[in-house]
Amino acid sequence: CKADVEELLLYRDLVPLLEEALGKFSTRDTEEVIQSVRTAVPLSKHSGFMLLMPTYMEKDAVLCTKFVCMYKREEGSTLPAVNATVVLLDPERGNVKAVMDGEVITAMRTAAVSAISSKLLMDPGAEVLTILGTGTQALSHYNVFTEMFSFKEVRVWSRSIERAESFVRSLKGPVTVSSSVEEVVRGADVIVTVTRCTEPILMGRWVKPGAHVAAVGACRPDRRELDDTLMKEAVVYVDSREGAMAESGDVILSGAEIFAELGDVINRVKPALRNKTTVFKSLGMGIEDAVPAKLIFDKWKAKSSSL
Ligand SMILES: NC(=O)C1=CN([C@@H]2O[C@H](COP(=O)(O)OP(=O)(O)OC[C@H]3O[C@@H](n4cnc5c(N)ncnc54)[C@H](O)[C@@H]3O)[C@@H](O)[C@H]2O)C=CC1
Numbered sequence: 001c002k003a004d005v006e007e008l009l010l011y012r013d014l015v016p017l018l019e020e021a022l023g024k025f026s027t028r029d030t031e032e033v034i035q036s037v038r039t040a041v042p043l044s045k046h047s048g049f050m051l052l053m054p055t056y057m058e059k060d061a062v063l064c065t066k067f068v069c070m071y072k073r074e075e076g077s078t079l080p081a082v083n084a085t086v087v088l089l090d091p092e093r094g095n096v097k098a099v100m101d102g103e104v105i106t107a108m109r110t111a112a113v114s115a116i117s118s119k120l121l122m123d124p125g126a127e128v129l130t131i132l133g134t135g136t137q138a139l140s141h142y143n144v145f146t147e148m149f150s151f152k153e154v155r156v157w158s159r160s161i162e163r164a165e166s167f168v169r170s171l172k173g174p175v176t177v178s179s180s181v182e183e184v185v186r187g188a189d190v191i192v193t194v195t196r197c198t199e200p201i202l203m204g205r206w207v208k209p210g211a212h213v214a215a216v217g218a219c220r221p222d223r224r225e226l227d228d229t230l231m232k233e234a235v236v237y238v239d240s241r242e243g244a245m246a247e248s249g250d251v252i253l254s255g256a257e258i259f260a261e262l263g264d265v266i267n268r269v270k271p272a273l274r275n276k277t278t279v280f281k282s283l284g285m286g287i288e289d290a291v292p293a294k295l296i297f298d299k300w301k302a303k304s305s306s307l
């Protein structure tokens with residue numbers, strides 16, 4: 001259940017394992033990772049869609065799939081935008097070993113991957129972090145970024161200043177809020193976009209040269225968070241080239257060139273151009289769920305056998 005996942009999944013364990021897995025994925029060695037572009041099932045009647053994300057890691061003996069549904073929520077709805085379930089199987093026999101709540105896994109692994117992109121691509125002297133959005137992903141990104149890095153200033157944007165203020169009250173440290181995107185992104189060294197918007201909200205002309213943008217929302221081919229100027233002027237990194245070409249509106253509709261996968265940087269086959277403006281376009285991948293699922297299962301088993 002959600003509480004077990006929250007207890008067992010820690011960023012300090014998850015981040016190094018995800019970094020290793022992203023590197024394995026980018027080798028395209030099928031003995032390391034088999035993970036095709038996920039299946040998307042549109043649920044037009046309900047303004048939503050379901051994604052199926054199977055993954056097999058032969059050498060790590062991990063067989064896993066996630067089902068995740070994304071729904072458009074009415075303003076003020078308390079229902080989560082993301083409903084996810086992770087199923088871990090025994091690769092020897094194909095039987096189900098565990099069914100896990102996927103909400104916390106999705107929130108934490110997505111934020112952890114954005115933090116890895118920032119570790120690799122931001123200016124090492126980065127001082128100002130801006131988060132656009134105040135939902136589930138905004139919180140997990142705030143948590144891992146403040147755990148891993150020492151920003152001097154954190155800024156948060158929401159369309160509604162009341163929502164931004166209420167979000168900030170739930171956080172530990174000092175945070176500046178605004179309902180102007182331009183105001184919060186001007187001068188920021190790292191910008192995280194975690195919204196459900198469908199049109200660009202982040203304009204390249206506001207972004208400081210050399211900044212790093214972790215773009216997490218807009219995960220369908222017709223959705224955008226970033227404008228063409230930013231997509232074309234920045235060096236674009238992705239989690240998966242095939243995934244980005246199939247699913248990212250920011251990549252497809254801008255015609256921007258993909259420079260590398262994060263795994264290519266981890267494997268040192270492509271450089272981390274920290275002095276340039278960089279965008280990491282995140283879409284989410286099955287391995288990012290398979291890794292925490294195995295970690296949680298192994299910890300849960302160890303805990304149960306010690307009782
Ligand atoms: N890249 C990845 O691996 C993943 C990406 N996502 C995406 O991240 C985004 C955020 O997900 P959650 O935090 O779970 O959602 P959420 O519903 O908890 O938060 C969404 C935020 O976007 C804001 N928002 C909604 N419509 C907007 C609009 N038209 N313009 C500007 N802001 C708007 C909301 O006020 C809220 O602050 C979604 O687009 C989701 O699809 C989610 C999970 C994984």
Ligand SMILES: O=C([O-])C1=[NH+]CCC1
Binds near residue numbers: 068219283284
């Ligand atoms: O990877 C993921 O779980 C998701 N990506 C977009 C919505 C959910």
